[in-house]
Every structure is written in structure tokens, then in C-alpha cells.
Amino acid sequence: MSTSDHDHDSIRERDSEATFGDYGGQYVPEALMPALQELEDAYERYVLNNEDGFMDEFRERMRDFGGRPTPLQRADRLSERYDREIYLKREDLVHGGAHKLNNALGQVLLAKYMGKERIIAETGAGQHGTATAMAAAHLDMPCEIYMGRTDVNRQRPNVYRMRMNGAEVNPVDAGSGTLKEAINETMRDWATTVERTHYVIGSVVGPHPFPKLVRDFQAVIGQEARQQIQQQAGRLPDSVVACAGGGSNTMGTFHEFVPDDDVSLYAVEAGGSSLQIDEDEGVAPNSATLSTGTDGVLHGAMTKLLQSEDGQIVESHSVSAGLDYAGVGPELSHLVETGRVTPVNVGDEAALNGFHRLSNLEGIIPALESSHALGYLEEQHEELGDLVVVNVSGRGDKDLETVLEETETRDLEAAPDVEVFDS
């Protein structure tokens, strides 16, 4: 970072806590800066220093309400298929059906400790929105969720789940009506109501301190898994595999393993239907940000992005709505840049086969997001060593409609027949 030749001091020494190498920072409208400083202060006091027993209450509620700890399960038939030990971290068994509650409950509780009176959140497919609505109902906080119009129309059950939990759902008409626009609109609400509202961001993205805050609430995944694998297999794994969109389950799974140099970390992104960006249309038919993105600033952080050469953010695409985002957490960008995390990707079809394979062989229906990690396992298991942990970030019941449609139109090797009855 270069220094100014102005004769006055810089506003403050750029906070090294706010960045991960070249990534991260606080690129937000001025009106939000005091709120971010307030949140930094609360993060340090309550999360890092357990002031007023905050972390104790969080863990207790994640046990009683959230169902933690989740099992680390040896996948017998996958182990046999791949001729190595495969263990599954079962985040699909967290209340709500995904790891999302770890973060949502942590942040809503934090908002309460901070004296905030209202919760807002963005959601793409609805997983973070439903987790936030559940947490807000559980902790008796008013809650509004912003959701792109396209997503509202294609995720009606999730919209209704949020309403059942007492949340108000605000459709966002701008742009393509998906996650990116929902985040923009939630930031606009926050810029208006910042004094009494907390924004529960849904992934390890956004301005400091959100990437650290969300990571620390999700880090329980890796903390449990690291202990469990040592108890059950007697040693650390050779590889840990997790899917990556924004990166909250990825960072949550990896964080505890980052200092273990002998454990390889694989972030599996959505390769979609192609890795090429169509500059004319402003569309990337994938969301492989870590694999193909370039550095820039989106939603408050310097990170890797899917963008045009002129600096416009492009629309990403994936069969899995939860991975469908043009940015990624800044800490993941840093870990990829330093070589600690290996970014890989598999396309829609490999993910769909992964979905069917786990359902068929292990009796577990995984989320389409998690199915990307399973698709990678099928393609590249020989490079992953003898002992592998795969994070099953969520369950796939929410994806059945998509999977039925996609399975009908493709020739998937791992899928059963869609036509159940002769008509």
C-alpha cells in the first residue's frame, strides 16, 4: 500500500486486521463505517473474548436448538467405490438442513447483545433467509429478508417458510433478480436504518469484520471434524473437500485445518456449463470465481470476481443456486493466492451425478451445492490420498424440483428413471 504525499496524516493506519494479504478491506459508503466499527468492537468483545458469556450461550443454543455437534460419518460404500477412507461431515443434519444456521444464529444473537432492534438479510435461493428467519423467531427479533424477484418466483416454498417463521420477505426487482441484487438492496436498507438494524450477511463476504465474524461462527464445522477424524481414524486426513460459492461452508470447514500443512484443502466451485465469460452478454455460465476470476471490489471487499474487462460484474450461473455468486470471500482469495487452498471446479452434470450417487449409495440426499464436492470426489479421488473428509454442507430436499427437471433433460449415469409410472 503506497503512502500519501499529502502533508496531513492518513485517516488511520489501514487496519491490518481488516485484510487478508491483498484482499478484504472496507469498501462501503461512509454512512456504514461507524456501524462496521461498532461491529468490530462487538466481534472482539463477544466473539473473541466471550464477554458476558456470549460464546457459551451461542454454543448452548447451537446444541439445543441447532442440533450440534453433527456427526462425522464413515461413508462405507463410497470408501469401497474409491478404495480409500471417505468420511462425511454431516452439516445436512443441522436444524434447517444446512450449515447456514451456524452463522445466522450467531449473528442474530450478536445483534441482540449489541442492542439492535431489527434484523435484515439477503438471500439467494432462500437457505440463508430461512436460517435467519428461524434464528430471528427463536430469539424474538423482527426480521426482513431481501430476495431477488426471480428467486422469489422459483423458490416459493422457501419464501413461505420464511413467512411462517414471522419474517417479512421483500422481493427485489432490479437486474436479474438474484443474489447479487438482493445484497445490493439489503446494503441500501442498512445504509438507511443502520443505527438500530443489524445486517446478517449470509457468507464470508462483505466488508471487515463480516468475513471473520461469519468464518468464526462457521469454524465449528472444522473444529468438530478435526477432533472427530482423529478419534475415529486415528489421524488427520490427507485431504478436506468442500464446495465454494461465497465460501461460508468452505472457510468453516477449512479454518481449523489451515495450520495443518500436510492436509490438502480443495475448494470445489461450480463450473456450470462452461468456464468462458460472454463479454457481450455480461454473463458467466459458471460461478468459478476462485478458478477464473480477477481482482476487484464487490460488496465491500477486495476479492476475486467474475467481471468484464471494463469492470462490470457479470451474471454468474450454476445449477446450484447457493453457489451462484460472482464474488467469493476475501480470505479464500488469499488462501488460493498463497497456494494453501486449491481451487477446482466441476460442471452442472458432475454435480447432478454426485447428487444421485450419494442418494443411491449412502441414503443421504445432499444439497446441489454439496454435490459439487461429491462430483469432484468421483472425478479426482486418486489425488486426494488415503483419508478424505468431505463436507456435506446441506441436505437436498430443497433441490428436488430442480433435480427432476435437470435429470429429465440429461442423460445422467447415476440417476434413476424419472418416469416412475406408465401413464
Add this chain to the structure above:
Amino acid sequence: MSDDGQPTTAAAGSDIEAAIRENHPALITYITAGDPSLEETKAYVEALDRGGADLIELGLPFSEPVAEGATIQAAINRALEAGTTQEGFFELVDELETEAPLLVMTYYNMILQYGEATADVGPFVERAADAGLSGIIVPDLPAEEADPLRTACDDHGLDLVFIVAPTTEGERLDRIMSQVSGFAYVQARLGTTGARGDVSSATHESLARLAEYDVPKAVGFGVSEGDHAAEIVEAGADGVIVGSALIDIIASSDDPVADLEAKAAELKRGAVRGGESLTNDVEDAPEPEQP
């Protein structure tokens, strides 16, 4: 304000500060470049210049404008759909010959991406200076992150305008005000840009809070009528910033060039009226402008 009633200069020789000082109280206008086309933007800028704008902000459209309300979001969408590019924007500025100095308002990613190397602000600032722009406003760049851009702006003689929000207080406010060049952009209320029917109480509070700082202050976010301009100048502002009300004209008028010119004239008259009422009615008013 200094004793002669004029804002003192923080950065001597700044076109922007001179434009505010010499035309006090100043009218600052914003429109989005490329809405609905760059050719039309050229005509609109010239109309605003004729109508009485003392500074003109041109928006360089970015796909994720988080600080904007619905009106400017829609303008940005129209500009992007029309195929507005960074180079097209600069070529427009190359051609413009206005009396009012021009500023570019855009988001930080656009500044980072211009030129061959990614994540380098130098090429954008150099091109902006070559095109004749006098300053830059970046709504998603708080002072904490601004060192690289400020250094580049200093190197090329451009002002970097900072926004002061209703939530900006204490030590942060002191330090932002010490770094401002050109003018301090006073955000009239929490929230996003957009025309409102009134002047918020936050505007009066902010201007009172900023009164002690010896830097020109211009108020934006929600200003849409001559009467607002008058009230804001009476409350102590050196200028008013109007954007969404002009975009509304561009989006709906049958003769935007004439209507923009007339609107600028109305707003300028309002600002001047506010300045006169301040001089006539208020005991501790600054002296009128010196010849």
C-alpha cells in the same frame, strides 16, 4: 467560512474550490453518462452548464450501485444497456467544453479495472486528468481505503471529494475534514440518493456539526427543488447537489434539454435566494461576496 464570507481553500489552485468560491452559493448537478446515450448526455451537460450549474458531476455507470436509490439505479441500467464503456465515457469528457468544472462519480471497482493492469488506480486517474476532469467522487470508498487513490489524484492534480454522512462523528469527522479536497459532500440523510419532498432535519444537524470546519460544504441526497436549495444554503451550505430530480427529467420529459436548463436555473435561483436571505436576516451572517 473565513472572515470575508468565503470558504477558504484546503488545496490551493483547485478548479472545484474556485468554482464554489466564485459562484457562491454553488449549484452542483449530477447526471449519469450514457443515459440514454453518450450523445444525449453531451447535450444535457451543455444545457446544465447554460442553466447555471457551477460544477457538474458525471456518473460513470457501474453494475452494482449500492449507494443509489431507484431513480439513479434506473439511469445506470439504461446507460449500461446502451453499451456505455469507460473509454466511451472519457471520449465524451474529451469533447465537452463547459464553463463548469467536471467531476466523475463512480464506484471503486471501475477505477481499479481501467487500463491493462487489474487493481491499479493509476491509469484511470491519468486518463481522467487528460480528459480534463477536475475531481473524483467514489461513494464506496471511505477515507480508510482511500490512500492509493488520493496519492494518484495528488500526482495528477485532481480533487478527491469525500462524503460526510449523518453518522460521521468525532475523530473520524475531524480526520475526513482535514483530508477533503474540493468540497465536503454532505449527505443530507441516511439512505440512498433520490429526490425527496422536504429538507431533512439531519441536514440542519449535519451543517451545524460541520460549521466549525473551514472547508466548502455541499449538500446532496434528496434535494429536488429551488426552495430546498434556498433552505439548505440558509442552513449554512456553500452549495447544493441535485441528481435524481434531473434524471427524472431525462427519463420523462419531451424536451429534456430545455427542461434541464430551466431546472438548473430554478435551483440556482433558489440557492442564491437562500444566500441573500442569510445575508439580510441573520445577525452573524458573512459579508456578501466581494467583487
